[in-house]
Amino acid sequence: MDNDVSDENLMMSYASGDAAAFEILYARHKGAIYRYMLNLCRNEAIAEELFQEVWMKLINARENYQVKAKFTTYLYKLAHNQYIDHYRKQNVRIVEDQSVEIDDVIQEQSSKNNPEKQAQTNQTINRLTELLASLPNEQREIFLLREETGMSIPDLAETLGINHEAAKSRLRYAISKLRTGLNNE
């Protein structure tokens, strides 16, 4: 069932009472959503909180879920809105105060998962993390979405609620800055 069933069908199955369908859906998307939130918020505690809220919203929306678009677009729309709501409500200073945390989390977990590669990748990790942090929010978000989901430009535009040209332009700026930054290393 894992690989054959589409996300949309899994969500419909969950809505009709199949808890196992949700487990598959969660396993497919949890890492990407978590990294998206963590890189956006740059604070582990807040990222965990928003991550949890996104999934709770999905659970609560099960009865009204209809396949109108790709499930990934739907899920990341929830995540994007959750992040925007948080960003509006919270004092930005709190997020910035904790900005060092994300580096620790990524490095700590990288070393746990791939201890042998840690030495090689440490430098790139640090540089890319710095460059990502230096991007404007909109550019960072579209880059993260693209990397975590592989969405096309039209899907990115739909998820973020912007037009096609704006999505293209944001992504173009983001990758240009990141590439230049990595090449100047």
Added chain:
Amino acid sequence: MANKDQNDKELNDYLKGDSDLSKAYRASNKVEPSVHLDEKILSAAKDTINSDKQKTKFHKAPWVKPVSIAAIVTLSVSLVVTMQQETGQSIISEPEVEMYDSAAVIEEISLPESKQSSDDETVINEIELKQKKDARVDAAVPAALGAATDLYRTEEKAELERARMKQAPAKRMLMKEKEQMQADALEERVFADEVMPSAPTGIEFDSVMDMEQEKQQISTISEVLSIDDLLKESSKYDGEEVVVKGVLHFEFEGNELRSGSYKLAVSLAESVRKNTEAYSNYKNKYNGTLVKVKGIFNLEFKGHRGMWPAGITDVTSIIPYNNKVN
């Protein structure tokens, strides 16, 4: 223009999906949510489905419809009967009084009519007399009805008074209970002062409490601990008054202070829980924000279903966490 073309080419290359940038990003980002978070979300998903199934089972049960109808009918009938019993006397007495008074007035009016008819008056006179009589009846009937209504209202007032007299002892009992609760709360506070003389009893969740005052009082307690620190040396801090930092969440299953994967259950002081306005203020103000919380670290307090490893009880103060303050 050339720069834009270059950027477009860069974008198109990137969109093919196997750029160096993508490789670098994937190599540097392999983080996953904690196991605890996974369990929490999956268990919420399962619980929701189970509760849906229970609801559906109940609604689909064959006995639900007839029992519901029977219950509605029984309730309606008993309500009507009760209302009739309660209002029956008044309803009957009201028209009786009205009929009696109206009849008396009409009889009084009809007496001169019979005398005059025997005197063989002209038709014109009779018509004039009839018109006069009608006018008097028109005036008298409302007066009679007014008298009946007054009588009815008097009875109603007396009934109300009797009901009030019946309720009075119950009201007095409620008042007594309320007084007792206030006395108990006062006693608790005095007890707390005696047992913990070092605790600054002035810090309470009071909506009028000044933020600066809170900061000053919280700074009288030595250091701000992380949840990690507390849990590492849990036996050292057990029963001690502490100030802990973390993101505060007011949740249905219980309040929680979190930092990364570390978490503590949070129980607010009695005085706040009873003060719904203050509680609501704190909830709106601090839910989901990074704060410092002052209370008693308690290894035994594990919250709803023992979901937390330990907890902070009798929380008497919350202020936003700001590195600059410390």
